[in-house]
Amino acid sequence: MHPYLNQIKAIVRKDLVTELKTRELFSSMFIFAVLVIIIFIFSVDLSIVKANEVGPGVLWVAFLFAGTMGLNRSFMLEKENGCLEGLILTPADRTAIYFGKLISNLIFLLVMEIFILPLFMIFFNVDLIAHLGPLLVVIFMGTLGFCAIGTLLSSLSSNLKTREIMLPILLYPLIVPVVIAVVKMTGQVLDGKSLGAMMNWIGLTLAFDIIYIGVSILTIDHILEE
């Protein structure tokens, strides 16, 4: 395997093994997402409001808030015992560290989202199975964008004392275009529209995904340096 890919694989494997042993990240993200959905289900009267209209927003609020917890934890693990310094001292390219953490975060969030979908289906009484394919594509695109910029910002905020506060403050304004796009797309998918009918939103989401990853590649070197 190419050394660069081997280093990315090592970081992903290390994060997965750590999570399998502790289950800290998944359990906290999952419980938080479930709580968000439960709070919304009690605050919205689904006999008046259509579930397809309010559901996508609730679903993405749950994903994003729970995901922010995961991102915060992600680089905090590296700060404990000076592990980030150990990582930076290896000959690994800084972008390999970024991509390793990005893929780990993406896997954790996608797994959490897959577990949340059935609960969302039950609570909001919407048929996700009929639209599962397009829905998963939308969720993947949105989560990729969120993790792409979130991983970069969590590496930045991990050096700050107020990291739990700073990450959302930095992240949410930047992620707005992707959130708007994926909420719109999720609503349209639940209404039975095909992905082909929402190419503008798909283009917007993919464009921002690429921009986030590009900016991260260009800046991660400076951010990881003290």
Next chain:
Amino acid sequence: MTDSPDPLASPDPAIQATGIHKAFGVVQALRGISFSLDAGDFLTIFGPNGAGKTTLIKILTGLTSASGGTAKVAGFEVGNGDSRLRREIGVIAHATCLYADLSALENLVFYANMYNLENPEDRAIEAIKEVGLEGRMHDRIGTFSRGMQQRISIARAVIHDPSILFLDEPFTGLDPHGSRVLKEYLHSLHTKKRTIIMTTHDLSCGMEMGDKVAVQMKGRFALFENKDNLDTGGFEELYFETINNGN
């Protein structure tokens, strides 16, 4: 590793620092440090807290950038992100750089992979055996004592067989037995002709291990001397005299 210069064969110094400055805002942490070490030298740096010892180590290892001056380590310019430099150095600091939830073996296999070593698991087991902890290799690092963690941290730092080692107060928090084990292991590393820079507050231990000695004060070397030129028995007095003159 094939394109890296052999530090022992090279006529160039293993470490060459020229006028290194570092400022944190208005605070001058380093004020023009210059020195040179040949391959195989062991430099011990003493100095009070806040003298800039850790900052100097961080600059030489590329963890932070200097505000001024230049440094070459193992023939590579420090500060331009050259990954070949990082292959040539190992760093042992107060922080162990180990993941508490992973076992000793998992930690070292991870670092072996990050250095792209062949047979990472075999190399990790070998490194754990070298520090005498093979009986605990499958245990979580979080369950280890401070001394055992420091030994695994050493195994981590030398897993890729670096030619230059940086030790930043490696004895901090160790009990006398742990210190002795660590000292013996560091001595064995030095006999393998590694260049070593160590910062410490332990005067007797530092004098015993190093063959060059520096006293750092307020971001400068107030003393830099071959140990052979010093009265080892009277060094403590000289140290405090240097410190007091510096103040």
